[in-house]
Amino acid sequence: MINDYGQTELLTADLSEDEVVQVTNQQAEKTQLEAIVDQIAAIATETKAVLPDKPWLPPLATVIATPQIDFKTNWQQPRTTAAPLGLLDVPSKQSQITFNFDLETQGNTLIYSSPGFGKTTALQTLxxxxxxxxxxxxxxxxxxxFGTNxxxxxxxxxxxxxxVNLExxxxxxKMLQRIREQLDDRKQAFQQAGVASLTQYEMSTKKQLPIIVNVIDSYDAALEDQQRDAIDSTLMQVLREGNSLGIYLVMTTSRSSGIRMAMLSNMATQLPLFLIDNDELRNIMGREYIQQQAxxxxxxxxxxxxxxxIQIYTPNPETETLAILQRxxxxxxxxxxxxxxxxxxxxxxxxxxxxxxAFNHDQRVVEWVAAGKLPFGLALSDTAPLGFIPDQQAFFLIAHSTEEQLANIQKxxxxQFKALAKTKALFIVDLESELKEQHDLFNQxxxxxxxxxAALKQLMADYVQAATENRRLESAIMYIADLEQFFxxxxxxxxxxKLTIQKGRQAGLSIIIQSPENYVGRSFDPYAPGIREIVSARLVMAKLSETNLIQATGSTMxxxxxxxxAYYFESKGRKYAKMRFAGQK
Structure with a gap:
């Protein structure tokens, strides 16, 4: 609009209508290339044209569930050493195929990945x-x-x-010991059968042995552990001897550094998943590696x-972490x-x-008591009951180091005395009356x-005399509450x-002696060395390296x-087992 001064003025300040038209026009515009592509696509759809093969396959999916396996059907079939592990991308063959992990082919295997990139999932799937x-x-x-459960x-x-875990x-x-025993047992069995491998053994003897797979998750957690030497020693034995025996090792770690070269050189297969440090990947794969994908x-x-x-399968069709775990x-x-x-x-x-x-209700403990034995605890090696066997042991020595140990073992x-009260007479020598509240348990x-x-000396003399005359008196157990106070x-x-100990059992008297370890085990009192010389069975609550009651050697560490x-000893201290009895540690 032209005003009275001959100047041009806007008819309106709102230009949005023109802008909408402009945008609309811009949206309606199409390039010539786009128009041609759309026309070709329309013709192809109308004529139902067949698309040509692409020169490459689509990328591997980031989550792929393992193929479904009917275990009930497979359990009726012969053994197989192969199982699906992941989907393998093979561009040279224009294919993506299931990779079946075969123990006989892959052998001992080490799987790497940085934390959170699937090494534990790989073990779960496998x-x-x-x-x-x-x-x-x-x-x-x-x-x-050794990881996070x-x-x-x-x-x-x-x-x-x-x-088991490191803690x-x-x-x-015990697990490491069992693995070594499995190796030794198979070597011995193969030697007796005159064969060199599991296949030969099964063909020769017509007996089938199970394949044993030792699986370690997060081995690198053991690198700084005090038990590393024991772990590595066992693993090296598996790596050297296991394949022919049908015993394998599959383990995961987040890095190769720290693993002994002797172990790495015996790993037939090394499978790296994503590693944050590219140098780590080069150390594993050498120059032949492909670009990593996180x-x-x-x-x-x-x-x-x-x-x-390769994309490792998830162990089931679920896709979310919690759902996978629940399934x-x-x-x-x-x-x-x-x-x-x-x-x-x-x-x-x-x-x-x-x-x-709970200890007294254990069936094995019940059987011990029924047989006239006194079970005190369970062996750590095999959980078998251990204690005093009157028919086999002349007397039994219990040596404690602390008042807490004394209270636990006396409980x-x-x-056990109470359980035997119906079958044996019970005597207690409590010179200081420190166990007065327990006196009702005993016959005398x-x-x-x-x-x-005087009565005590006469009782002992009666049993010695009866033994000399080949007579048996009432079957009895005598508990001497403190050896030093007794003498x-x-x-x-x-x-x-000594004569009472040696002869008394023949006439039916068994003796249990209680003493602080520092008296009976280390004292130069005339009586203590004499007891140490004749004792055959004992319970010692002290370190192997800190007592003279134990002939076995032990580490000061x-x-x-x-x-x-406690340590339970027989054969005058040459045969021993570590045990645990009821009570708080």
Whole structure:
């Protein structure tokens, strides 16, 4: 609009209508190339044209579920050493195929990945698929979980012997011992059969032995552990001898540095998943490696002298982490319930603490008491009862180091006395009357009263005389509550006391002696060395290196015993076992 001054003015300040028209026009515009592509696509759709093959396959998916395996059907089939592990991308053959991990081909295997990129999932998938392909009679697993309990959901598989971690020192020691025993047992069996491999042994003897797979998750956690030398020693034996015996090792780690070269050189297969440090990948694969992709479960594997990408399967069709874990537990439960056959034996473990009532209800303990034995605790090696066997042992010595140990063992001791009260006479020598509240348990109590001391000496003399005349008196157990006080209070002659011990059992008298370890084990008192010379069975609550009661050698680095632990010795100290009795540690 032209105003009165001949100047141009806007008719309106709102220009949005023109802008909308402009945008609309811009949106409506199409390039010539786009128009041509759309026309070709329309014609192809109308004529139902067949698209040509692409020169490459689509990329591997980042989450792929393992193929479904019907374990009930497979458990009726012969053993197989192969199971699906992942989807392998093979560009040279224009294919993506399932990679079946075969123990006989891949052998001992090391899987790498940085934390959170799927190495534990790889173990879960592999073990679940092996378990679905084979029965527990055909394949068994020893699980060593040094990571964050990633193998825990598999613990109840019927194929699993047991699962241990680094914190379970006693259990780990037993697991390593079992692995060594399995190797030694098979070597001996193969030698007797005159064969060199599992296949030859089964063909020769017509007996089938299970494949044993030792699985370690997060081995690198053991690199700084005090038990590393023991772990590596056992693993090296598996790596050197296991393949021909049907015993294999599959383990994961986040880095190769720190692993002994002797171990790495015996790993037939090394499978790296994503590693943050590219130098680590080059150390593993050398110059033949492909570009890494930071996906969970994405790795690379050399197959037929060519490195290809592989996507590790998830162990079930679920895609979310929690759902995968829940489904894993459900599958394990179903498989465990479905197997009614023999399973691998679990490691024998004595609880760190257990109640006296639970101990006395153990069927083996009940049988001991019924046989006239006094069970005191359970051996840590095999959980068998240990204690005093009157028919085989002339007398029994219990040497404690602390008042807590004394209280714990006496609690057990008096409970066993009570159980034997119907079959044996019970005597107690309590010169200081420190156990007065327990005196009602015993048929006869001897204190420091002169009449009691005289009666005690006469009782011992009667049993010696009866033994000399080949007679048996009432079957009895005598408990001497304090050895040092006994000799001081009775003025008993050492030779006479030895005679009572040696002859008394023949007439039915068994003696249990209680003493502080620093007296009976280290004192130069005339009586203590004499007792040490004749004792054949004993319970010693002291370190092996700190007592003269033990002939076996021990390390000064060994830790102190817990308040409910002791060494049980036979054969005058040459044969021993560590044990644990009821009470707090």
């Amino acid at each position: 073990l679940m698929n092996f378990a679905k392909e084979n029965t527990p009679a055909q394949m068994q697993f020893n699980l060593l979980d 990633g193998l825990l959901p598999l613990k109840d598989l019927p194929h699993v012997a047991d699962l 379970q020192v006693e259990k780990l020691t 996906f969970n479960g994405r790795g690379q594997l050399a197959v037929d002298e060519q490195v290809n990408a 894993l537990k459900e599958d394990v439960t179903v498989m465990a319930a479905s197997w009614q056959g023999e399973r691998p034996s679990v490691l024998p473990i004595v609880p760190s603490e257990f109640e006296l009532a 057990v001791l008096f409970a 109590v001897f204190t420091n009263d002169l009449e009691d001391i 001081k209070g009775t003025n008993f002659n050492l030779a006479d006391f 060994a830790g102190q015993l817990a308040e409910n632990e």
